């Protein structure tokens with residue numbers, strides 16, 4: 249990338265010069281990656297985020313520059329002018345794009361000195377304690393891996409913007425100081441100075457605002473939006489994170505999904521041309537199918553090992569359980585399920601490996617885990633084989649989809665437990681056996697989620713995804729309570745069976761995005777909010793603007809939001825979103841570099857009319873102990 253603007257410091261970046269530039273004058277500026285002093289010659293590897301170029305300074309040709317270069321240390325900022333020359337044959341560096349040339353420096357100025365950094369900035373492979381990386385993030389970002397990932401993230405956002413502009417979307421910024429927009433997490437509150445006693449909430453998402461933009465006639469909106477959720481941090485969570493947020497008018501589920509799918513394909517192909525998309529068009533699974541076949545609503549479809557229901561292979565002609573193995577038969581008779589996965593090539597698993605699998609299954613909530621090995625000869629072996637008989641054992645392993653060499657793992661339990669346990673074992677085994685191709689991008693859609701789940705503690709229905717999600721038209725009659733009083737929800741309500749016009753996008757086993765076609769009629773939204781436990785006053789208090797707006801002509805609308813941090817992490821093959829965020833926080837919510845959060849000045853509190861009455865400190869340790877936290881507890 250040429251430096252297209254005039255600069256007193258450089259004519260080129262450190263990644264730019266090539267053999268065709270030989271003979272030309274050039275000036276480079278950057279950080280000293282390495283210095284080699286060979287007496288009469290000093291070599292400097294000069295680095296900026298674009299690359300590294302070798303500079304050589306000859307004492308005979310340029311005594312003053314040589315003198316200055318002899319004072320230079322790693323990470324000093326220097327500017328060097330001279331002439332580009334081809335390197336002598338045999339001394340080229342094939343690993344560098346600039347490796348065929350060097351800059352023969354005649355003038356060198358030290359622009360700034362640097363202390364010895366706390367870690368090797370010039371070693372991309374160095375294993376560095378993450379606490380140090382976060383404290384000195386500006387040095388960490390100087391390192392090639394972080395610089396590369398931030399560049400990739402920028403390319404991702406650029407491609408997203410391009411795709412939306414092409415499709416007629418308008419980019420609109422919504423405010424960060426708003427009233428709570430719930431997404432199921434705690435709000436971050438900002439006290440108002442001008443209105444003491446009142447607070448703003450930072451948006452958990454721009455959900456209500458984007459819906460209001462649809463009422464405003466914006467038609468197609470998108471935003472790269474910062475969202476704030478005060479929840480306990482996990483590997484893929486941060487208190488503030490970035491969403492691609494979009495909303496469209498006059499759409500049904502298919503219309504949103506069509507646009508979004510084409511946008512994802514366009515973005516993926518432009519940002520990650522070297523990584524194949526596993527299946528196009530993306531597979532579409534209902535929530536029920538995903539749970540049944542993969543035990544999760546975000547299955548990693550890069551490998552098979554599907555969960556199989558063995559009922560047919562275990563029942564006799566009269567439809568009664570008759571496998572001969574009591575645990576299976578009794579469980580089936582009691583309305584449970586017997587399900588399995590077939591682990592490829594694991595028939596030879598040792599006793600210890602099997603014990604470990606059984607332990608895992610129990611830890612995950614199963615009463616036990618049965619197994620049958622299909623040997624290379626086709627013979628089926630395992631402790632339960634004698635109960636099933638040769639035929640029965642073979643019928644079972646065939647139904648499980650096992651081929652010679654496979655180990656069939658079986659759970660007999662409720663459908664919920666069996667799916668969950670086998671789903672997790674599938675993932676553990678898949679990871680251990682390396683079944684998922686690291687390079688492939690496997691996107692899929694999950695649809696038809698339940699609208700609600702019962703929240704026993706608060707005696708209300710809790711929206712599984714989004715309080716404003718629409719209900720499938722055929723399920724609309726289900727949005728009623730058993731009591732007939734819309735404000736008295738109970739677990740017996742038909743609403744528990746209603747399915748949402750909700751769709752999630754999953755990438756390689758990570759939930760990447762989720763959205764829905766919304767409720768866009770006031771009466772229906774009030775019904776749904778009442779089921780969610782809001783009284784008429786409370787819904788007016790919390791969602792009054794949206795409800796009122798629906799009285800002034802709301803178009804049918806729907807949208808979706810994507811975790812940009814997750815997307816960038818998956819594109820850069822990272823398992824933690826901190827690796828694609830410039831300045832992330834630790835698990836205890838600390839910014840180790842700025843040492844935030846910190847105690848406010850007493851005057852600031854006074855101005856806000858606030859007084860601190862709690863116990864000062866942090867989860868990680870004493871107040872101000874910004875550096876608390878090791879790499880383990882950051883994970």
Ligand code: ASP
Pocket residue numbers: 431452453454455494714762763764807808809
């Ligand atoms: N606001 C939702 C979320 O943040 C996404 C959406 O439904 O558009 O998950």
